[in-house]
Amino acid sequence: MMTDFNTLELHTDPRGFATLWLSREEKNNAFNAEMIRELILALDKVQSNAALRFLVLRARGRHFSAGADLAWMQQSAQLDYATNLDDARELAELMYNLAKLKIPTLAVVQGAAYGGALGLIGACDMAIGADDAQFCLSEVRIGLAPAVISPFVVQAIGERAARRYALTAERFSGLRARELGLLSETYPASELDQHVAAWIDNLLLNSPQAMRASKELLREIGSGELSPARRRYCENAIARIRVSAEGQEGLRAFLQKRPPSWQAESTVKEPRR
CATH class of the missing domain: 1.10.12 (Lyase 2-enoyl-coa Hydratase; Chain  A, domain 2)
Structure with a gap:
């Protein structure tokens, strides 16, 4: 079963789990206000479905997510403090709702995962990805800070590593993400889907x-x-x-x-x- 959204796809598998797909391929799955709101609504649907055992978070196309949408960021720059605070609260609601979801969550990462995408990954219980995936806390390069996502990044990779990558905006690979603990395992990109299937089969063994x-x-x-x-x-x-x-x-x-x-x-x- 699939639920209709503009920026997402929510599939319910009859075996008892859901897959939530980021689906703005033409924008490399970058966040905007609509996607954030739809993610909140999708997580509400998942939370209310007692038949679901776990959630898989994935992305269509070459990249997991390029972070914030540039057009949305340009609009935000022209807004006052109160309106920007409302935007930040909406993003925080998304991250905290994902972290507090009652069922286990597994993120699957390919291509680029920049900025706020690391918040989504860090808010999940587990994450796997491609060896050649690219990660970056890129906010300081454009005069911003990874504020809302910072608790989830620190929980995932530790305070010392978070300081390094938030302050330098260095890119790092899927292999490095595994070393840091952001990813549980990495695989060749061509084999990622078969390993996702194996993770799903393993989770289905559990009560x-x-x-x-x-x-x-x-x-x-x-x-x-x-x-x-x-x-x-x-x-x-x-x-x-x-x-x-x-x-x-x-x-x-x-x-x-x-x-x-x-x-x-x-x-x-x-x-x-």
């Missing part, structure tokens, strides 16, 4: 409820600092999921040496297009 619970758990744990409150949270978390329907099914399936029910559900094949 949907357990993935949601684990994501919520890891958000609560953060950097892993020990405290009495966190200890109690973790104790309650495992007790709750052990007695849940999927927890019980998973344990029974393991002991009975059979696939759990959610794996059987995920064998539905996507129809040919």
Whole structure:
């Protein structure tokens, strides 16, 4: 099933996941106000669909995203502080909504990923990409700062590396992005699609409820600092999921040496297009 947008495509796979495609190929998938608003609406649809197990974020064409659209930036330069603040709040809502999505998120990166595109990638739980992808925090080259996306970039690559690349605006490759932790894995561009399929197949092996619970758990744990409150949270978390329907099914399936029910559900094949 596909939902209609002007700048995006949202596909729901019958196996139980969604793929959200950036689809402004003629503009190298650069952000403008319309795309940001449509991304927020698309994430709302994903969040409200309890049948979805995870979300894959991809882009049509040669490039993941060139960052902000130049025409949109020219318009923004002519606007007052209050209007620019409204624009920044809209972009922040997009980034925070993506980061807080209840289901796991996987970004797939090819070509260029500049500026705000690094925010989208950093806000996802996992990201993979092509070896020859190119990344850049390019804002300082045009007199700006990577302000709204900075928390997500720092979480993804660490404070020291974020300082370097935000202050120098150096470009770096997919291989370097993997070293920094922005990408989990990289592959030759010609093999990217087959590895995306393998990642999807692997995620479909997992309990949907357990993935949601684990994501919520890891958000609560953060950097892993020990405290009495966190200890109690973790104790309650495992007790709750052990007695849940999927927890019980998973344990029974393991002991009975059979696939759990959610794996059987995920064998539905996507129809040919």
